Structures are given as C-alpha cells and as structure tokens.
Amino acid sequence: MSERQKSKNHWQAVALSADIRGKPKRILFDGAPLVLFRSAQGIAALFDRCPHRLVELSTGKVVGGEIECPYHGWRYNGEGRCTAIPGHVGEMPHYRVRSFGAIERDGVVFVSSGAPESEPYLHCMQGKDIVVRRVRSSTQSKVIDAAENILDATHTHFTHKGLLRGLSSKRHLVRVEVTGGEGWVEACYTGEERQQGLISRLLEGERTKTIGRFRHPGIAELEYWGKGGLALATTFHLRQADERTVEGVGWLIGPRQGWLGEIKALAFKPLFNIALEQDRRVLKSASDNARFETPARPAIGPLDFLRRDIAAIMDGEMPASAAGPRVHQIEL
Ligand code: FES
Ligand SMILES: [Fe+2]
Known part of the structure; x- marks a missing residue:
C-alpha cells in the first residue's frame, strides 16, 4: 500500500x-x-x-x-x-x-475512501461527563490555514476583539510549552490573566491553562482549563472539500453542571458562531489574496509556534516537537 x-x-x-x-x-x-x-x-x-x-x-x-x-x-x-x-x-x-x-x-x-479498521476519533473529552453542541462550518481556505487559525492565540486580540479578548490592549507575559509526537502537536499556555472577552466572562471563571492541539489528519482542538477543571473545549474536524473550500464539523464541549451547563452550552453556540464568522472573513481575504503573484507563501513569524509542525503532520512526517518540548515566552 x-x-x-x-x-x-x-x-x-x-x-x-x-x-x-x-x-x-x-x-x-x-x-x-x-x-x-x-x-x-x-x-x-x-x-x-x-x-x-x-x-x-x-x-x-x-x-x-x-x-x-x-x-x-x-x-x-x-x-x-x-x-x-x-x-x-x-x-x-x-x-x-x-x-x-x-x-x-x-x-x-x-x-x-478506504476501509479503516479503527473507530474514528471524536473529540478531546470522549468518555467524560460533558454537554456538547455540534456545529458545522464552511470556509474559503486551506486546511492548514483554518487549523492554524483555530489554534492561533495571537489573532484573537484583533480578529475577535471584545468577544474572545477584552477591549484594552494590555498584554501579559505567558509561558507556552510546545510538545508533540506522531500525528499530533500541542501548545500549552500558562500564566494568562482572566480573559476579558465576552465569551470568557460569560462562560469561564479564572483560567489556569489553555491547550491548542492539532491532530492528524485535520483536527484542531482547544481546551480552556480553570481551577475547577475543564471550562470549555472544542474539537474541530477540518477537511479540504475542494481546492478552495474547507468544511468543518465540530463539537463544542462544556462540563456537565446541571442546568448551568445546559445554559452555558446554549449560549456558547451562537457566540462561537460569531467568532467563526469573524475568522471566515480573514481566511477568505487571505485566500482571495493568495492568487496574486509574489509572494504567495506566508511568512512564519516568531509567534507561529505550530505552523511547521502542523504542515509536517499533514504530510505524514514526525513533527519537530516530537524531539522534545520547546518553551517560549510571549505577551498575550
Ligand atoms: S436513470 Fe437515467 S440518468 Fe439516472
Ligand atoms: Fe479565530
């Protein structure tokens, strides 16, 4: 084969x-x-x-x-x-x-298109006591760009100002640890202040860590952890439907907290859809713009920790992070 x-x-x-x-x-x-x-x-x-x-x-x-x-x-x-x-x-x-x-x-x-013997991977909280909402999205983009977008913390201040981040431009020093292995890479953020965006204020308490993870073949996951355990998570399965369209199917996940969990889950979906629409706009803009000559290759900046590893995993190669964890300090 x-x-x-x-x-x-x-x-x-x-x-x-x-x-x-x-x-x-x-x-x-x-x-x-x-x-x-x-x-x-x-x-x-x-x-x-x-x-x-x-x-x-x-x-x-x-x-x-x-x-x-x-x-x-x-x-x-x-x-x-x-x-x-x-x-x-x-x-x-x-x-x-x-x-x-x-x-x-x-x-x-x-x-x-094959005959897989294994069960499909569903989401990062499989088997846990959770509430879920399922969502679907269609974006003019490439899987690598859409996956990176979900996992990229540094665009949230601009693309999602007010929704995922507060309105002030104050930043805090955050530690980022990147680890990886065969078919996955993740970035774990610690030291973040409580986030001032609408979604965080409504749905989360104080955050202790954030994890962004990519899994083969096109799965992007976010986990927000608080003092009491998991606060919110999403797992998005992305695939290249055609040359310029990425289709996504995902789970929005919260801990089961009786009626509170249900209300949060209800509120999460429409808010998440607003964020999705904001992302769709920038990704479409990039996709439209990529067709012009020189240079069509995106620059990998110093904060783009996951881009190369995502590309390697998508190509079936071992990500560089598998060799050992990398630690970065950034202002978020
Ligand atoms: S039955 Fe004739 S085209 Fe399908
Ligand atoms: Fe985003």
Missing part, C-alpha cells in the same frame, strides 16, 4: 447526522461529489453520479432506503448496486455506483 493510500485509510467527519434525514445530501469529498442518504442498512455514501446519464443522484429522492435517480428512475441501494430500472422486463443487468465507507458516531457522519 502506498503512503498516499495509507493516509486515505482513515475516517473523515463530513456532516452532522441531523442534516441527513429524509432527503439525500451532496458533499464534496477530496474534490469528488458524494451523496449521503439513509439506506436500509444505515447511513450510505455513494459517488454522486448516476452511471446511466451522469445525473446527480442527490437531486433524486430516497425511496424505501434506496436512492432514485430523478432522470429515468434507476435505483441504487446503500452499497451502490442498481436494483431497479423502471420499464425494464427480465433479468437485471449489473450496474454499480462507487460506494464509500460511512458510519455515524455521536451525531456525526464519517466517510472513508
């Missing part, structure tokens, strides 16, 4: 279960159109093209757990086998649509 094939042999989060009910849904998966629908055997993912006259199956409908093409009504089951050609009398000829592995876990649909 080649490196590339091996790297494809994993699950990718592609949609929220709640978005696939009665109607089929088209997604782009590594640049290829797929249709997701609920078959008799559960969630199914097929190449979204009828072999007959190449119409998008996702514009058809689901009938009895099979997908019906809107043009001549050919039907396909969850494995992609053609089961009906309306009007045809006699033995069924064999036609197939390519099928992909598809499973659902914790309200999220995962697809693979």
Whole structure:
C-alpha cells in the first residue's frame, strides 16, 4: 500500500447526522461529489453520479432506503448496486455506483475512501461527563490555514476583539510549552490573566491553562482549563472539500453542571458562531489574496509556534516537537 493510500485509510467527519434525514445530501469529498442518504442498512455514501446519464443522484429522492435517480428512475441501494430500472422486463443487468465507507458516531457522519479498521476519533473529552453542541462550518481556505487559525492565540486580540479578548490592549507575559509526537502537536499556555472577552466572562471563571492541539489528519482542538477543571473545549474536524473550500464539523464541549451547563452550552453556540464568522472573513481575504503573484507563501513569524509542525503532520512526517518540548515566552 502506498503512503498516499495509507493516509486515505482513515475516517473523515463530513456532516452532522441531523442534516441527513429524509432527503439525500451532496458533499464534496477530496474534490469528488458524494451523496449521503439513509439506506436500509444505515447511513450510505455513494459517488454522486448516476452511471446511466451522469445525473446527480442527490437531486433524486430516497425511496424505501434506496436512492432514485430523478432522470429515468434507476435505483441504487446503500452499497451502490442498481436494483431497479423502471420499464425494464427480465433479468437485471449489473450496474454499480462507487460506494464509500460511512458510519455515524455521536451525531456525526464519517466517510472513508478506504476501509479503516479503527473507530474514528471524536473529540478531546470522549468518555467524560460533558454537554456538547455540534456545529458545522464552511470556509474559503486551506486546511492548514483554518487549523492554524483555530489554534492561533495571537489573532484573537484583533480578529475577535471584545468577544474572545477584552477591549484594552494590555498584554501579559505567558509561558507556552510546545510538545508533540506522531500525528499530533500541542501548545500549552500558562500564566494568562482572566480573559476579558465576552465569551470568557460569560462562560469561564479564572483560567489556569489553555491547550491548542492539532491532530492528524485535520483536527484542531482547544481546551480552556480553570481551577475547577475543564471550562470549555472544542474539537474541530477540518477537511479540504475542494481546492478552495474547507468544511468543518465540530463539537463544542462544556462540563456537565446541571442546568448551568445546559445554559452555558446554549449560549456558547451562537457566540462561537460569531467568532467563526469573524475568522471566515480573514481566511477568505487571505485566500482571495493568495492568487496574486509574489509572494504567495506566508511568512512564519516568531509567534507561529505550530505552523511547521502542523504542515509536517499533514504530510505524514514526525513533527519537530516530537524531539522534545520547546518553551517560549510571549505577551498575550
Ligand atoms: S440518468 Fe439516472 S436513470 Fe437515467
Ligand atoms: Fe479565530
């Protein structure tokens, strides 16, 4: 098996279960159109093209757990086998649509072009007593830029002023420890003052540490820890849907605290969506601007601790941080 094939042999989060009910849904998966629908055997993912006259199956409908093409009504089951050609009398000829592995876990649909034996990774608080909200996003960008954006603490003063940071420009000396290993890298921030942004004031107490982590193949996680334990966390699964679109599916996570936890979780989602929109704007601006000649390569500044390691992990290489922790001091 080649490196590339091996790297494809994993699950990718592609949609929220709640978005696939009665109607089929088209997604782009590594640049290829797929249709997701609920078959008799559960969630199914097929190449979204009828072999007959190449119409998008996702514009058809689901009938009895099979997908019906809107043009001549050919039907396909969850494995992609053609089961009906309306009007045809006699033995069924064999036609197939390519099928992909598809499973659902914790309200999220995962697809693979291989046949992974392992379960998909869900989020950083798996198995803990938590409340979650699930979110989805679409951004004009590249996975590396979108992942770095989620983990980058130094843009929050500008892009999210007032929301994640206070309105004053006062900064505090913070210690950052970067550690890593095969398929992951993380930055742990300690010594931060209580944050003055709206989200922190509403949802957090005093913060003791912040962790930003990247995991293979495109997972970005943030954990905010307080004196009493975890205050907030997010895990975002990012993937390159096509050349210029990053699709994200994620969990917003808080500790279970009875009704308080539920209220916080309720408030977190709309606030988080505002932050997401602010990020979408800068990422789109960068993506539009990258097409001009010289220089299209971003400069890796002294505070961009994770960029090179994220790139290495995405290429299937060992990140430099695996050789030992790196410690930085910055003003945040
Ligand atoms: S194009 Fe799909 S049935 Fe003819
Ligand atoms: Fe951001």
